[in-house]
Amino acid sequence: MKTNYDVAIIGGGIIGCSIAYYLAKEKIDVAVFEEKQIASKSTRAAAGMLGAHSECDDFEIFYPFARSSQLTYFDLKDELRELSGVDIELRKGGIFQLAFSEQEKEELSATLSLPTVSWYDSVEMRNRENAVSSNIFGAAYIEDDVHVLPHSTCLAFSKCAQIYGASIFEYTPVFAIQKEDSIYIIKTNKGAFQAKTVVVANGVWSSSFFHQLGLHHTLSPVKGECISVSSVQPLLKHTLFHEHCYIVPRNNGRLVIGATMVKNDWHEQPTLGGLESLIAKAKTMLPTVTDLKIESCWAGLRPQTFDKKPFIGYHPEDEGILFATGHFRNGILLAPATGQMIRDLIVKQEVKKEWIDAFKVNRF
Missing domain, CATH: 3.50.50.60 (FAD/NAD(P)-binding domain)
Incomplete structure (x- = not known):
C-alpha cells in the first residue's frame, strides 16, 4: 500500500x-x-x-x-x-427571504441594495407561492441562492x-x-x-x-436538526427562509425543514423539543405544512469558530x-x-x- x-x-x-x-x-x-x-x-x-x-x-x-x-x-x-x-441536483428557482413587518424589511436593506435581489410585496409573493402564510409583509427574492x-x-x-x-x-x-x-x-x-x-x-x-x-x-458544536416531509402535490417552487430557518423543496417533491441551533450539544440525534420547534416555525411560513407526512429526521453538528x-x-x-x-x-x-x-x-x-x-x- x-x-x-x-x-x-x-x-x-x-x-x-x-x-x-x-x-x-x-x-x-x-x-x-x-x-x-x-x-x-x-x-x-x-x-x-x-x-x-x-x-x-x-x-x-x-x-x-x-x-x-x-x-x-x-x-x-x-x-x-x-x-x-x-448529478449534484443544483435546483434553480432561488429563495424568498420573508419579512413579517416593515421593520424586518428594513433589516434586509443591505441585502435589498444588491443588484441581484428584488423586493416582492405580500400580494406579489403569494402570486408566486400561494401556499405561503397570509401574515407576511413581503419577501426579498434572491434568484441565485439556490441549493444542491x-x-x-x-x-x-x-x-x-x-x-x-x-x-x-x-x-x-x-x-x-x-x-x-x-x-x-x-x-x-x-x-x-x-x-x-x-x-x-x-x-x-x-x-x-x-x-x-x-x-x-476550539471549535464549538452547534447542532442542527432537520425534518423531511412529503405531500401528494408539490407545495413550493422556491425555498422559504426566515430567521435562519428554511423550507427547501427537493427535486423529488419532498420538503426539507431546518434547522435548529443547539449550542454545545455533541449528540448527533434530533430531539422531540427540537423537532417541535421546527414544525412551529415552519407553520408560520407555510401553514399547511402540518398536514404533510414525515419521511425522516436527523441532526448534524456545525463547527463554529469564535x-x-x-x-x-x-x-x-x-x-x-x-x-x-x-x-x-x-x-x-x-x-x-x-x-x-x-x-x-x-x-x-x-x-x-x-x-x-x-x-x-x-x-x-
Missing part, C-alpha cells in the same frame, strides 16, 4: 473532498483520510443551501468570498457530472478527485500528526503515512488537531500545516472557494489579501 503523498487531508466531508478535487486536478498527489464514510457526518446532514446573500451579515469581506463560491457551482455542476456521472444535494456534491468531488489520481481512505481515523524534519507522519488505524503538507478539514472535530499542533483554538467565520489558511508557525474548518452554517456554500483557496496557498498562487486576513488562523 502506498504511504507517501504530497498532501494529506484529514476529513472526508465536502470541504476536504473539494480541496482534494482542486489539488488532484493540479496533478498534486493527495490523500484524504476519513474516520467514517465520505460525506457521512455534517455534510450529509446539511440542507445544501447556497445562501451567499441570505446567510450574509458581512458584505465587505464575507459576501465576495461566498458569492464567488456560489457562482462557481453554476459551472461546476456540469464539470462534476460529466467526469463522475453524479450535499451528499451527492461531496461524492462528486470525491469521485472526480480519484479520477484525477487522489487516494481516498475511508474508515481511517487519524490519531496523531508528527513532524520529522520536513515530513509529516500521519498516524492512523491502518498504519503511518507520510506527507509534505497536511490540511486539517474535519469540521468540529478539528479541535484536537489544533491542540496537538500547539494551538489553543467569530462564526471559518479558519482557512496556514498554521501561524508552520506553512506545512493548513486548516480549512469552522465553516459553521455555510460549509456547502463555501466548499468550492475554500478548495480553490487552499489549492492556491499550496501551489503558491496569489490569493486576495483581504481573504487571507479575514480567515487566517491567528486573526484574534
Whole structure:
C-alpha cells in the first residue's frame, strides 16, 4: 500500500473532498483520510443551501468570498457530472427571504441594495407561492441562492478527485500528526503515512488537531436538526427562509425543514423539543405544512469558530500545516472557494489579501 503523498487531508466531508478535487486536478498527489464514510457526518446532514446573500451579515469581506463560491457551482455542476456521472441536483428557482413587518424589511436593506435581489410585496409573493402564510409583509427574492444535494456534491468531488489520481481512505481515523524534519507522519488505524503538507478539514472535530499542533483554538458544536416531509402535490417552487430557518423543496417533491441551533450539544440525534420547534416555525411560513407526512429526521453538528467565520489558511508557525474548518452554517456554500483557496496557498498562487486576513488562523 502506498504511504507517501504530497498532501494529506484529514476529513472526508465536502470541504476536504473539494480541496482534494482542486489539488488532484493540479496533478498534486493527495490523500484524504476519513474516520467514517465520505460525506457521512455534517455534510450529509446539511440542507445544501447556497445562501451567499441570505446567510450574509458581512458584505465587505464575507459576501465576495461566498458569492464567488456560489457562482462557481453554476459551472461546476456540469464539470462534476460529466467526469463522475453524479448529478449534484443544483435546483434553480432561488429563495424568498420573508419579512413579517416593515421593520424586518428594513433589516434586509443591505441585502435589498444588491443588484441581484428584488423586493416582492405580500400580494406579489403569494402570486408566486400561494401556499405561503397570509401574515407576511413581503419577501426579498434572491434568484441565485439556490441549493444542491450535499451528499451527492461531496461524492462528486470525491469521485472526480480519484479520477484525477487522489487516494481516498475511508474508515481511517487519524490519531496523531508528527513532524520529522520536513515530513509529516500521519498516524492512523491502518498504519503511518507520510506527507509534505497536511490540511486539517474535519469540521468540529478539528479541535484536537489544533491542540496537538500547539494551538489553543476550539471549535464549538452547534447542532442542527432537520425534518423531511412529503405531500401528494408539490407545495413550493422556491425555498422559504426566515430567521435562519428554511423550507427547501427537493427535486423529488419532498420538503426539507431546518434547522435548529443547539449550542454545545455533541449528540448527533434530533430531539422531540427540537423537532417541535421546527414544525412551529415552519407553520408560520407555510401553514399547511402540518398536514404533510414525515419521511425522516436527523441532526448534524456545525463547527463554529469564535467569530462564526471559518479558519482557512496556514498554521501561524508552520506553512506545512493548513486548516480549512469552522465553516459553521455555510460549509456547502463555501466548499468550492475554500478548495480553490487552499489549492492556491499550496501551489503558491496569489490569493486576495483581504481573504487571507479575514480567515487566517491567528486573526484574534
